[in-house]
Amino acid sequence: MVSDGTVRHAPTLVEVARLAGVSRATASRAINGGDRVSPAARAAVEAAVRETGYRPNPAARSLVTRRTDSIAVVIPESDSRLFTDPFFATVLHGVTTALASTDLQVVLLIGQRGVDRARRMVGYLRGGHADGAIVVSHHRMDSVVDVLAGSDIPVVLIGRPFDATLPLTWVDVDNAAGARLATEHLLARGARRVGTVAGPPDMSAAEDRLTGWRAALAEAGLPADAVVRADFTADGAAAATERLLAERPGLDGLFVASDQMAAAALDVLAAHGRRVPDDVRLVGFDNMDLAARTRPPLTTAVNPAGEMARRAVQMLLARLAGTGGTESVVLPTELVVRGSA
Amino acid sequence: MVSDGTVRHAPTLVEVARLAGVSRATASRAINGGDRVSPAARAAVEAAVRETGYRPNPAARSLVTRRTDSIAVVIPESDSRLFTDPFFATVLHGVTTALASTDLQVVLLIGQRGVDRARRMVGYLRGGHADGAIVVSHHRMDSVVDVLAGSDIPVVLIGRPFDATLPLTWVDVDNAAGARLATEHLLARGARRVGTVAGPPDMSAAEDRLTGWRAALAEAGLPADAVVRADFTADGAAAATERLLAERPGLDGLFVASDQMAAAALDVLAAHGRRVPDDVRLVGFDNMDLAARTRPPLTTAVNPAGEMARRAVQMLLARLAGTGGTESVVLPTELVVRGSA
DNA sequence: TTGTAGGCGTTATCAA
């Protein structure tokens, strides 16, 4: 007990044990929920814990258990998307929420990409700072992923890696199916000249969404050649949409690979006097907050970021417990129909 | 130690020392940059470290140094603003960036408010999981702040606490000055009937911005009674703006306490056929990404979230080093003039 | 400058 003026060092197991009238070993067992403890001893220890405000020293515990009771969330994005994109905040929130019932902590690693940084990160993880990792891999990130794949650290990726042969577990939304739904919806609403503002080719989500768009058009027997690339930013999407309109003045349908880009496309279309959805039907992807607030509001495919985070946590926990979690997961998506198509 | 050709367990100091032909103590000194090491010994140890891929076991180190080399970032928000608001992502990015040059890690604590959770958090911090904490205190959060103030954990708040008498260090932007600048700008542009969409009264930023707005009007000898409250969400702001327009049809200037809310107000004004800036001059607060992308783009006061994060880190590091960091800081703001006023 | 030895707080092993 601290008598407000005395030494303020945290109570240790020794003091708890002494107060409870048992040995350290018994106190430890009682605290860690072991079964080989008499009810009397357990009660005494619990009382002593309450009285002293004892908390186990995590370093000491970790030293002997070889676990840290924490997991790392790795976000290898350096650019400004980190601020802009609600995706990361949603994932982070999902992870911490999913972990709230456990007593695992989240250690955050935000870093630049590149081989050096990758090695540092993996070194950190191997160094025993975390029991496992969730990697939010939006970009290609070969270095981090490669190094991780070559290690024995339990890790789950959010967003599939490019190289499907790597021994890695991941969870992703069915980007191709979402894009396909979106495009089919455009066609169902009567669009016949359908373009797309795609994401950059070094992101699997971008590639998969492009694939889905192509598939829907192929099935309808329509050409899939009205493609422009952007970088998932509003500015990039605005410029790309301008190019597309110049190249394809007859466009009557547009699938844009993210809501943020779709909002920018909306502005460009308006600036060109093209009404949405009357002249051009428009569908986005993500269904983040933003989608409901544009005018017209966006029809869009759902990207369940929070759910992906929860699943990733589940899988990682299973891995850590040795009870599975080695199977990658593709979450379904659906289309939310609003005013833009 | 498993034999599939390799040694499974991470190399320890003992092996490094043996390989370098020195004692554990010398190896430790060499690794930790101590000066009492001969160049030869140091070189040998460094070579051994490289060869073995040695990384100090953080738990063992922490056990004896009584430091964890990690700091906690506490975000006691439970509601959806966490996803929506780029403020948190920006702060997080700022913190990790500022910490990149050190070898401190970030432990993320996202939690509900309330006394129980507050005690748990503080217990966690006192338990020796982190050397200090940065608390992003947007809301009132009396419980967390009170408990923290009563502890001896080094902590820096981002956003001033309501109770100024608490022995806490914090960094904040000069919200009142920003609001004042904004309102003065409205007046300079000719507005005479100036209202405000304020934030909720349990947030110091909201109160300070309201204060600044009042001050500017008082100085100009104009009434400051056209106030509606919202909760920093777009929907809340839209409803509030509707109320304000109903109450004050003659409004010709509007200060909105955040860009996100200002964007919503913009829509409402447009829906009522009020042109911005011709009929109503509008100024927001924050200067986040969004501000440049509304139409017209928003004139707004800068909220330097990243800079606040960096300063908070600096202050906390100083505290940990015992070299100051006990003085709270108010960062200046400025007005960014765009099309809305 | 280097090495010896002790201890940080906990859990795990083994007798009792």
Add this chain to the structure above:
DNA sequence: TTGATAACGCCTACAA
């Protein structure tokens, strides 16, 4: 069911 006792890997007086 309990209690000695030995690790866990590292740092740091202290002595050489």
